[in-house]
Structure formats: C-alpha cells, structure tokens
Amino acid sequence: MRAGGNIEITDLMRFGHLAAAVFAGWILIAPSIDCARRGLQRETPLSEWEHMDTFTTQQGCESYRATVIEAEKADSKNLYNARYAYSLCVRDDDPRIKGE
Known part of the structure; x- marks a missing residue:
C-alpha cells in the first residue's frame, strides 16, 4: 500500500486482535449430567462441559449463576442445584474450553 494516506495491512491486523480482546465475552459452563450414573461429570475436562449461557461481562455471568443457585x-436433592453449584464463568477465549 502507499505510504502516507492508506492504512497498512499490519495496522488492520493489529486492530483485529484489539477487537477480539474487546468483544470477548463470558460463558457459563456446567458439568454434563450422566443419566446412566445419575450424577454430574465433574471430573471431565472443561471442554466437555455444557455451554449454559453467554454474557458480555463476568459480573453478569456471576450474577446469573448466583441467582440460579439461590433459586x-x-x-437440595435437585441435580440441577448441584450442577449450577459446580458451574463456572469463563472467558469465551479460555483455552480450557477449547481442549487446548
């Protein structure tokens, strides 16, 4: 590209990385329920946990999680109560949910 008036490709690439960081959200994940064993799969990797909901902020995710746990x-015998008690709010770019 011409020097002076045009945006360089490297500038666009840097903006892309910045945009990814700004737009990263939060995901509420919870262990899967194993119906055969009638229990939670807490020991499985986070990449195998279920995606419950998506949020724009960590505070929003944690607030929702707390509301569901309270409700x-x-x-106390409700399996969903235990499921949300073990749930986690993680960034949507967290390598643990991608199996890395």
Whole structure:
C-alpha cells in the first residue's frame, strides 16, 4: 500500500486482535449430567462441559449463576442445584474450553 494516506495491512491486523480482546465475552459452563450414573461429570475436562449461557461481562455471568443457585437451593436433592453449584464463568477465549 502507499505510504502516507492508506492504512497498512499490519495496522488492520493489529486492530483485529484489539477487537477480539474487546468483544470477548463470558460463558457459563456446567458439568454434563450422566443419566446412566445419575450424577454430574465433574471430573471431565472443561471442554466437555455444557455451554449454559453467554454474557458480555463476568459480573453478569456471576450474577446469573448466583441467582440460579439461590433459586434451586430449596430443593437440595435437585441435580440441577448441584450442577449450577459446580458451574463456572469463563472467558469465551479460555483455552480450557477449547481442549487446548
């Protein structure tokens, strides 16, 4: 590209990395339920956990998680209560959810 008036390709590439960092969101993940064993698969890698919901901020994710845990607390035998108790809020670019 011409020097002076045009944007260099390397500038666009840098903007792409910045945009990815700015637009990264948060995912609420939870262990899968094994119906055959009637329990949670807590020991499986995070890449195998279920994607429950997506949020723009960590605070939004954690707030939702806390709300669900509180709502399910009344039924201590409820498997979903335990599932959300073990759930995690992670960035959508976290290598652990990609199996890296």
